Amino acid sequence: MRILVIGRGGREHAIVWALCKSPKVSKLYCAPGNGGIAALAECVPIQELQFEEISVFAKQQQIDLVMVAPDDPLAAGLVDYLEDRDIVAFGPRANAAIIEGSKxxxxxxxxxxxxxxxxxESFDAYEPALAYLRSQSIPIVLKADGLAAGKGVTVAHSLEEAEEALRDIMVDQIFGDSGAKVVIEEFLQGQEMSLLAFVDGTTVRPMVPSQDHKPVYDNDEGPNTGGMGTYSPLPHIPEAVVLEAIETIVRPTAEAMVKEGRPFKGVLYAGLILTPQGTKTIEFNARFGDPETQVILPLLKTDLLDIFLAVLNGTLAEQPIEWREEAAVCVIVASGGYPGSYAKGLPIAGLDQVKDSLVFHAGTALNDGQIVTNGGRVLGITGLGKDIVEARNKAYADAERISFEGKHYRKDIAMKALR
Structure with missing residues (x-):
C-alpha cells in the first residue's frame, strides 16, 4: 500500500516509524515531515492545511491511505474533504473531531x-465570565474553547493570575478565534493519565495507558508546554482503575458521539485525572497524543496498518491487538526559551552517538545535510526496557549524548511511577 502521513512532529515520526515495519506498506510519504522523518519516508513540501494540494498529490501518487495525524487539519475537515474526493483517510470527520476542537x-x-x-461554566462574553470567576474558589482552571497548540489552558493559583488569563483569552485574544468562548472549571487534584483508544464508531479498543508531563520544569513547575515527556505503562496505578475509566468514561463517550450523530472513527484520546472522588475527564483529543505516541507505538506488537484498516472497515472488534510486556520512557529535549520564544536553525550534534534509545524528531529540519533545530520541542528520546527504571536510564543516558545550544529537558520524567 502507498501511504501518506500528514504532519511534522514527533508523533508523526513515531507513526511513520511504526508503519515502516508493516510488510503491507510499499511506499511511504509524509507532508511536510521533518529532518528525522526524511530518513524513513519521502517528505513532500505540502502544509497540513493545504487541502487541495494534499488531495491532488494523493491522486497523482495513487495513495491508498492518507493518515491525518494533527489536530488542526482534523478539526478543519481534511478527512471529509478527502473522502468527498474518494480518497481513503484515517481520522475522524470534522463533526466528530469537534470533541477536541471545542472545549x-x-x-x-x-x-x-x-x-x-x-x-x-462556559461563556462567550468577558464581563459575565469575569463576574463568575470572581465568585469561585482558587485555584481554578481556564480553557480557551478552540485549538491553541496545547497552550490554551491555564491553572491559576491566584485570582490575579486567573483574571490575567481570562483577559489574555477573551480581550487580548492571544489565541485568536479559539478564545471567543471560554470554559471556567473547578481545579481537580490527583494523578493524571492519558488513555488512548482505537475507535471505529462503536468498538473501543484501549491502548496501554501513559502519563504526560505538561509543565516545563521539574516537579511540575513553570508554564504548560505541549508535553515534556511521558512513560508507559503506569505501575503505580491499579489496573482496576484503568478498566473503570474505560467503562465509565471512554466507552460511554464513544457511544454518546454515535447517539449525537457524530460517530468517532480514529484515535480517541482521553486526558483523565484520578481524584479522591474517582476518575474524571480533563479533556478529549481526536488523535494520537504527542508525546504519548512516542511511548505507546514502540510497545505495540500488532501491525499498526492492520489496526488502521480495521477501524476504516468497521471490523475493529475482530482485530487482534497485542502489546509488549515492556516499559517505555520518552524524554523531550527542548529549545532554550521554550515554551516562550526560541532560536531555530541551531546544529544538533551527537545523534550518531545514541546507543540504546529511539530518537523521534519533533522540531528539526535538514539543512545542507545537517540536522538543525526547527521548533520548541526538538527531539523525543524513547528508552525501552523490562521496567520503568531500565527504560528511564536508557532515555536519559542518550539524552545526554545529544547537544545543541540552549537545550534543556526535565530530569524527573516517570519519577511518579518510582516513588
Whole structure:
C-alpha cells in the first residue's frame, strides 16, 4: 500500500516509524515531515492545511491511505474533504473531531451523558465570565474553547493570575478565534493519565495507558508546554482503575458521539485525572497524543496498518491487538526559551552517538545535510526496557549524548511511577 502521513512532529515520526515495519506498506510519504522523518519516508513540501494540494498529490501518487495525524487539519475537515474526493483517510470527520476542537462542546456532551468531569461554566462574553470567576474558589482552571497548540489552558493559583488569563483569552485574544468562548472549571487534584483508544464508531479498543508531563520544569513547575515527556505503562496505578475509566468514561463517550450523530472513527484520546472522588475527564483529543505516541507505538506488537484498516472497515472488534510486556520512557529535549520564544536553525550534534534509545524528531529540519533545530520541542528520546527504571536510564543516558545550544529537558520524567 502507498501511504501518506500528514504532519511534522514527533508523533508523526513515531507513526511513520511504526508503519515502516508493516510488510503491507510499499511506499511511504509524509507532508511536510521533518529532518528525522526524511530518513524513513519521502517528505513532500505540502502544509497540513493545504487541502487541495494534499488531495491532488494523493491522486497523482495513487495513495491508498492518507493518515491525518494533527489536530488542526482534523478539526478543519481534511478527512471529509478527502473522502468527498474518494480518497481513503484515517481520522475522524470534522463533526466528530469537534470533541477536541471545542472545549464547550465536550463539556456539554459530558454533562448531558453524565460522564464524570469537573464542574464548569462556559461563556462567550468577558464581563459575565469575569463576574463568575470572581465568585469561585482558587485555584481554578481556564480553557480557551478552540485549538491553541496545547497552550490554551491555564491553572491559576491566584485570582490575579486567573483574571490575567481570562483577559489574555477573551480581550487580548492571544489565541485568536479559539478564545471567543471560554470554559471556567473547578481545579481537580490527583494523578493524571492519558488513555488512548482505537475507535471505529462503536468498538473501543484501549491502548496501554501513559502519563504526560505538561509543565516545563521539574516537579511540575513553570508554564504548560505541549508535553515534556511521558512513560508507559503506569505501575503505580491499579489496573482496576484503568478498566473503570474505560467503562465509565471512554466507552460511554464513544457511544454518546454515535447517539449525537457524530460517530468517532480514529484515535480517541482521553486526558483523565484520578481524584479522591474517582476518575474524571480533563479533556478529549481526536488523535494520537504527542508525546504519548512516542511511548505507546514502540510497545505495540500488532501491525499498526492492520489496526488502521480495521477501524476504516468497521471490523475493529475482530482485530487482534497485542502489546509488549515492556516499559517505555520518552524524554523531550527542548529549545532554550521554550515554551516562550526560541532560536531555530541551531546544529544538533551527537545523534550518531545514541546507543540504546529511539530518537523521534519533533522540531528539526535538514539543512545542507545537517540536522538543525526547527521548533520548541526538538527531539523525543524513547528508552525501552523490562521496567520503568531500565527504560528511564536508557532515555536519559542518550539524552545526554545529544547537544545543541540552549537545550534543556526535565530530569524527573516517570519519577511518579518510582516513588
Amino acid at each position: 464547550v462542546f465536550t463539556k456539554d456532551l459530558l454533562k448531558k451523558y453524565k460522564i464524570p468531569t469537573a464542574a464548569y
